[in-house]
Amino acid sequence: MLCDKYKGALIDAAASGAALPSYIREHVDLCVRCQGVLAARQVVFAAVDMGLHKISNVELPSSFLPDLKSKLVAETPSTRAGIHNWAFVCAAGTLVLALALIGLPRDQGKQIGGESLNRTKKARALANGLRLDPIHVSKAPDRIEVSKARMPQNLSVTNHDPEVLVPREEEEYLEGYYAKLQKRGGMNLILAGRQEVQAKALQIEQIEVKELKIESLDEQAGLQRTNTR
Amino acid sequence: MQELVLIQPIRAADEEWTREAAYAARRREFEARLAECGPLAYRVARGVLRNDADAEDVAQEALLRAYRRFDRLRDPLRFRGWLVRIVFRLALDRARSARRRELRETEWAQPARRATPLNAEELAASSEFQAHFGRALEELPEKLRLVLLLAAMEGHTLEEVAAMLGLPVGTVKSRLFVGRKKLAEKLQCYVTNTKAR
Ligand SMILES: [Zn+2]
Numbered sequence: 001m002l003c004d005k006y007k008g009a010l011i012d013a014a015a016s017g018a019a020l021p022s023y024i025r026e027h028v029d030l031c032v033r034c035q036g037v038l039a040a041r042q043v044v045f046a047a048v049d050m051g052l053h054k055i056s057n058v059e060l061p062s063s064f065l066p067d068l069k070s071k072l073v074a075e076t077p078s079t080r081a082g083i084h085n086w087a088f089v090c091a092a093g094t095l096v097l098a099l100a101l102i103g104l105p106r107d108q109g110k111q112i113g114g115e116s117l118n119r120t121k122k123a124r125a126l127a128n129g130l131r132l133d134p135i136h137v138s139k140a141p142d143r144i145e146v147s148k149a150r151m152p153q154n155l156s157v158t159n160h161d162p163e164v165l166v167p168r169e170e171e172e173y174l175e176g177y178y179a180k181l182q183k184r185g186g187m188n189l190i191l192a193g194r195q196e197v198q199a200k201a202l203q204i205e206q207i208e209v210k211e212l213k214i215e216s217l218d219e220q221a222g223l224q225r226t227n228t229r
Numbered sequence: 230m231q232e233l234v235l236i237q238p239i240r241a242a243d244e245e246w247t248r249e250a251a252y253a254a255r256r257r258e259f260e261a262r263l264a265e266c267g268p269l270a271y272r273v274a275r276g277v278l279r280n281d282a283d284a285e286d287v288a289q290e291a292l293l294r295a296y297r298r299f300d301r302l303r304d305p306l307r308f309r310g311w312l313v314r315i316v317f318r319l320a321l322d323r324a325r326s327a328r329r330r331e332l333r334e335t336e337w338a339q340p341a342r343r344a345t346p347l348n349a350e351e352l353a354a355s356s357e358f359q360a361h362f363g364r365a366l367e368e369l370p371e372k373l374r375l376v377l378l379l380a381a382m383e384g385h386t387l388e389e390v391a392a393m394l395g396l397p398v399g400t401v402k403s404r405l406f407v408g409r410k411k412l413a414e415k416l417q418c419y420v421t422n423t424k425a426r
């Protein structure tokens with residue numbers, strides 16, 4: 001039957017809105033059944049398009065953009081500064097640990113053998129290796145800031161937190177910087193008094209040196225292998 | 230033992246301030262895109278989820294993800310395409326978990342065949358049709374559904390939809406045609422085969 005044969009073409013015509021081929025048009029003009037099929041499909045397709053338009057063009061809720069913008073503001077600094085703080089803490093920690101591992105035998109050697117090690121030079125070499133700024137131990141008291149003493153009395157007490165010594169003129173910047181970090185739950189800062197930050201001989205008890213080998217400071221690898229005890 | 234470390238606080242602070250200024254500039258650039266991309270994300274999510282609150286959640290999540298990757302998505306067209314795909318994906322995930330709950334509670338209610346023909350406006354406005362329409366849309370293959378939603382958004386040409394999805398225009402046209410036909414088949418029960426008014 002022609003009606004069944006043309007049904008697919010009628011649906012496609014309803015979907016696309018295109019004109020029917022003339023031989024089908026002639027049949028439809030004479031066939032009430034096909035006219036019904038075509039009209040019903042056209043209604044459905046029109047309703048589908050209206051439904052799609054309605055569902056795809058809903059209004060944005062008024063709170064959407066303000067909410068999102070406040071999330072964006074909250075997003076940036078916390079995440080990034082957190083990473084930055086941790087990177088700083090890790091780098092500082094690594095530096096102190098490295099100094100602790102390498103510096104102890106040297107200090108012992110200095111005390112026992114009387115050989116003077118230039119700690120500033122050693123630390124600078126290490127710091128350069130870690131891409132941090134140089135390290136200094138005070139030999140010129142004028143360069144060390146005096147303020148707000150909360151420092152432990154004995155510097156030789158074990159404390160692996162790094163202290164930060166700055167020239168007098170930079171103290172204000174440092175305080176501002178650390179205040180900012182602390183606001184984010186970052187780091188602790190102890191500002192030490194000038195008098196208290198004087199190099200003291202290490203008090204080390206019960207050290208027995210079986211073999212002592214001293215190598216050039218320039219040979220970093222050699223330092224690692226220095227065998228004391 | 231005690232070690233003393235000198236850092237250079239001025240430089241560190243300067244670097245941080247420079248970085249924060251860069252974040253602020255980046256955020257402003259992103260916010261400038263929101264006037265266009267906020268509605269786009271919300272509408273895609275809403276088209277999939279048919280629920281305002283869920284759509285808002287999903288669209289915001291997608292936009293936050295886009296923001297985190299904004300450095301790699303500065304090209305506006307690439308940005309829109311990426312956003313559309315991520316919001317669509319997130320909305321589908323959300324819809325799947327919601328549908329599992331829903332299916333346990335309700336059966337697919339097939340409407341009774343209508344005795345009287347409706348015109349298209351009356352049909353589209355009926356709540357029964359709208360509910361059925363939403364479910365029919367949900368049952369479409371994802372690739373057809375996304376094209377239907379994007380093409381129906383005001384201001385989108387087929388060329389723009391194609392560019393957003395990285396598809397040839399011919400593919401978009403064909404998906405649009407097939408998608409509408411599938412929807413119409415599912416909704417055909419709402420009209421009788423008599424001549425409509
Ligand atoms: Zn016929």
